[in-house]
Amino acid sequence: MTGSTHWWHDAVGYMVYLPSFADTDGDGFGDLAGVTLHLDHLADLGVNLLWVTPFYPSPMADFGYDVADYCAVDPRFGDLDTFDHLLAEAHARGIRVIIDLVPNHTSRQHPWFQAALADPGGPYHDYYLWRDPAADSGPPNNWVSFFGGRTWTLEPGTGQYYLHLFLAEQPDLNWRNPAVLDEFDTILRFWLERGIDGFRIDAAQTLIKDADLRSNPQIRRWESTAARGEQWDSFEHVHDILQPETHAIFQRWQGICQEYDAFLVGETYVLDPQRFGDLLQDEGLHAGFWFGPMQIQWQAAQIRQTLGAPLAHAGTRARVAWLASSQDEPRAPTRFGGGELGRRRAFTFVTLLFCLPGLPFLYQGEELGLVDGIVPPECRADPVGADVTLSRDGCRTPMPWRPGPAFGFSDSEDTWLPDGGRTDSDTASVQRASTDSWFARYRSLVRFRSREPELRSAALEWLSVDSGNVVAFRRGTLVIMANVGDDPLEVPIDGELVFTTTPLIVDAHRPSSAGATHVVLPGSEALVIRTT
Ligand code: GLC
Secondary structure, X not given: OOOOOOHHHHOOEEEEOHHHOOOOOOOOOOOHHHHHHOHXXXXXXXXXXXXXXXXXXXXXXXXXXXXXXXXXXXXOOOOHHHHHHHHHHHHHOOOEEEEEEOOOEOOOOOHHHHHHHHOOOOOOHHHEOEEXXXXXXXXXXXXXXXXXXXXXXXXXXXXXXXXXXXXXXXXXXXXXXXXXXXXXXXXXXXXXXXXXXXXXXXXXXXXXXXXOOOOOOEOOOOOOOOOHHHHHOOEOOOOOOOOOOHHHHHHHHHHHHHHOOOEEEEOOOOOOHHHHHHHOOOOOOOEEEEOXXXXXXXXXXXXXXXXXXXXXXXXXXXXXXXXXXXOOEOOHHHHOOOHHHHHHHHHHHHHHHHOOOOEEEEEOOHHHOOOOOOOOHHHOOOOOOOOOOOOOHHHOOOOOOOOOHHHHOOOOOOOOOOOOOOOHHHOHHHHHOOOOOHHHHHHHHHHHHHHOHHHHHOOEEEEOOOOOOEEEEEEOOEEEEEEOOOOOEEEEOOEEEEEEOOHHHHHHOOOOOOOOOEEEEOOOEEEEEEEO
């Protein structure tokens, strides 16, 4: 179906990283009941689509992204009843719920992998990707993991290597095996029958691998000790990810989702906009997350490029899902310079995202203007990135709900990650009580997006402006403009000021008696004008 008939065309998303959202059973780890407890916070913010990260039984080598059973709930997170309750309470507030499907890999502890180990001649062996050692008894090809190091681990019991694009604890499934496709059809239906509204597909670009598992062309010397990104960039990724046969899987899933009016959004982690666009073709995923924003500097040309390029390539059938922050990257205010300036820049950037075609998501705590939390070396939990700058712990520290012990995240002082050095003014309760808080600003942005139909449907037209520091575009009658520089700019106003990132702009807006009006747009701020 095309056009604007799908419910997700009007959605504003919110991502919950479950281990860090809210703990209700005192084990220092977030849980599903914690999400239910705070649904009013989300309803008040105005979001209507909730994405919850994995809650399946898991050894937690990657905090739930190593799944040991796709059709159950880990006791640390709750049980199926707690899940059903969350779903019902979210729906009662007009909030749809999508869950994280992790199809690229299972946990080593998944019964399929255990069966493959126990019986290499049996049916489960071919659920995974096994190869004999190379002639020098090393790994079968030159692929490297997203998390650094080789993608192959030798299993002494079988004498073969198994493939894992992530941790060794996350063996990759063999998506060329029809039995795996059937298993996942059942898994999708299990959750859709419970009433969920769709799936976020983890690592969507990686499911199918080259049939012969050929080595990737090598661009430069690979150092096993280099940062994981550098290791990854030492190769041209032509055989390990983005294989065209993956589309058939997405199409199959879209067919199932259609029966339930459910939504499929991919973690389409590919930074080349052309290849990103290719992933979204052919009636497969309804939308894909674009990760360009995580890579840019605070610079007008880079911002324009990262906002424009994915839209230019995604076509009209699928949507770009926008995120400025996530559980995997430093938070936007930290990336954009930290402190108050970083927070202002991040809000201005998110304002641009919310005014573009597509589907904007906020990451928990973004609405509080949070920078990355501080995690001392002895408290680090992420298995990825020994170095603090590469670790994902900083963007995963617990949500600060209210002043007091553990900032209201947990009754336990012994939380899985430390509080990150938050202050009372970072907390949701303090900010919600104020009209001049980050929460108040993000809430007004979410509501602005939701009440302006043109932001959801009008064509996008980029505007060229005299100053090189301005990013500006039009959506119907709305003109959106951000000042990326440090110096204030005088902006002529032909119409009504309908949204500003700071009340200072409104205060300074004085229509002149001669009819010509202008406004001063401070550095790192944005505004929206309804033109007449
Ligand atoms: C995705 C998740 C990330 C996880 C990885 C492996 O990138 O966002 O948190 O570690 O997949 O499942």
